[in-house]
Amino acid sequence: MPEHAVANGRIVAARVEHGWYTQEDFASAYDDTARALREQARISVRQVRRWESGESTWPNRDARRVLEAMFGCPMEDLGFRRPARPSGRRPGERRRQLEEHVRRRTFLGLLSTAPVLDLTALDHLITAANQARRHDIDLLGHLRTALDDAARTDGLVGPHEALPTVLGILTAINSAARTAVEDLRRELLALGARGAELAAWLHRDAGAPAPAVTYWHHQAKEWATLTGDGAMHAYVLLRQAQATDRTDATRMLDLARAATTGPWTLPPRPRAEAFQQQARALALTGARLDEVARTLDHAHTALGQAAPTHGPATCTGPLGDAYTGERLMVQSAICYREAGHHDQAVSLFREHLATATFAPRDRAFFTAQYSGALVAAGEPDEAATTAMTALTLATGARFGQVLAELHRTAEDLAPHAKRPPVREFQQRLVEVAAA
Template structure:
């Protein structure tokens, strides 16, 4: 990869706005267009990834012809950077467009490793070339964006934030662009959808290891759009998600945010209300509250869930708020609360009983498994803790599930006194190798 590779968000946004939600979709559409034009060049998903990551910045001649036919614009407008030419040979219009794109990219784009830190103004600039090109009417665009956002959230649970984040950012750019010219009713729907997407972007940035300001930016954007759309429940839900994103070393802020989600001038639906109460219980445990007080708040969470209507179907990012919050999830998260309250044996019992059910997505299994390993370590079971940690690591490593890996590092620190045990030593070695590779 070039030393200063910069992700090509122009290309990401343009392909998402045209309905190619994934890199696989785009590669298939490219090959279809190449066959239609009788071009010999074909591409793989790997090549799409190289273009979008900035590893490859200028397509070959055949690929440029296909891309121009697909998008109806010069490839420079898709964010590709023409190789440097001797002074005086660059064409005027294309060179000016390229320089403007590079200036804006330097102005708005920051990197944390391979993680983009983009604000909304930057994203809007990167979709300027694609505005007005969506097929069908505005209502069809809304349906398309909703489906694309659900796909991005589903991809996160399966393969991790680094794969889902580019698509989510492209969707947000398209939403912001469309909302500027939409009539009032559609604008409110777009902003409500944007609030869901911005909250997802905050989570993806956090799990991908972005700096705290990037996570906070998208939480604030989600709250603003929820307010403009008149979606009070979503505004409260963003407070809950901010509480979940708060580091465990700042338990008082976590508690304040979780309480605000349930006590402000809004009404959370029963399922996210149960989740907010569970988050309050965890924050209380972290502040040193007694196990009885933690248990009482968890009882309130179970009572809230008792009042919830049955899920309307498979939970999605754009469906009923908090529909994915089930009894199983509450019980496993209760185990986390008991672990924080120093009741390791109780936490181990709950984890052991409910993690083996197979109802959680890979990302959640990795995170809960990492928490389980930490509870086992605290309960004085280093070999079992190392085994559970290895299972979690096998899920988290390839997809780079950031929160799971952070918990595994916490487990590794707890197991350090037992490093002479073969299972512990092997886990800590594997985790160390992963950190070095990343």
């Protein structure tokens, strides 16, 4: 992917800010608005993708009318570039600050904590980005803090709240890197690789189409390659393996293996996670249990080589610093579940979910996996009760992967639909899906 092929972050942030979390949602809302305005033009998801990729730089007259009605702002504030003259030639590069109505939600924090970036801080950040040739500004510090706060927001309240912030940060990084001196440019792109990997995860968990997830994974690998960060390149391969659907276990296995065998060296903690992902993929391909267990042993060995952590893990800190022994154990339970050894999976879940501390999203996901293992182990009532716990954790934040796992549990519980706990869970899941 060429470096200049950066998504139009402004229109992406604006549509997410308005609640259109997928390109399909946005295309549908566009068509509804067009009908209300009595415009004949309709758009496809392909056209939305062209706008967001920057391939289409200036909408036609009918589209401009609809977009202005939807967002209430000029086209330039959605990242489009007005042609210099009717021939359609592009004007010179023009940078504008993000419009305040987009910033307000995009860059504000959540809960009772301080904002990720209030409007004053955002103005400082954008100004710093535009003056990135100077060495006496704390541009990287602003961006790192903002990215770390966005990652924490995701773990607490979900991808829909964190995604606009991350897209805004990536827009600032891309803008600053174009004019920065070499040393600062390298640091910006290294930080951008972290942010792009996070953006890929957030898009996936928010239910975005697969090409959006792939785009950000590719961008993360490109920036990691440009900065010579082989470990980050390998880490993105691991994250791609984790983002691979369980029905494509061979690809999942290839990606996870590449993370540990390529021309790079992963630090011990993400190396352990890559071995665990290999074990899950092996289980999904029908490998023998002793091979799955042996691969998990490799994960424990790698984790045993890791230095102790100091303080809470952050998005911009050491790679994979959040990977702990307790996380490896609950993910091992997932591997045994995939291998069909449900009693062993249930035993591991019961022990380690009860004793370990996880962020709300992670606890919800592991609890959803636990509910599925309980169904397979012949405990449908406990499975339904456990699934309700996960659903309660996931509903407000709309943790996408958790909800997907709970739908999987609901399908497994279908033969037990007459049991009161099962019926209650399935009814609640339907209500959440409808909402």
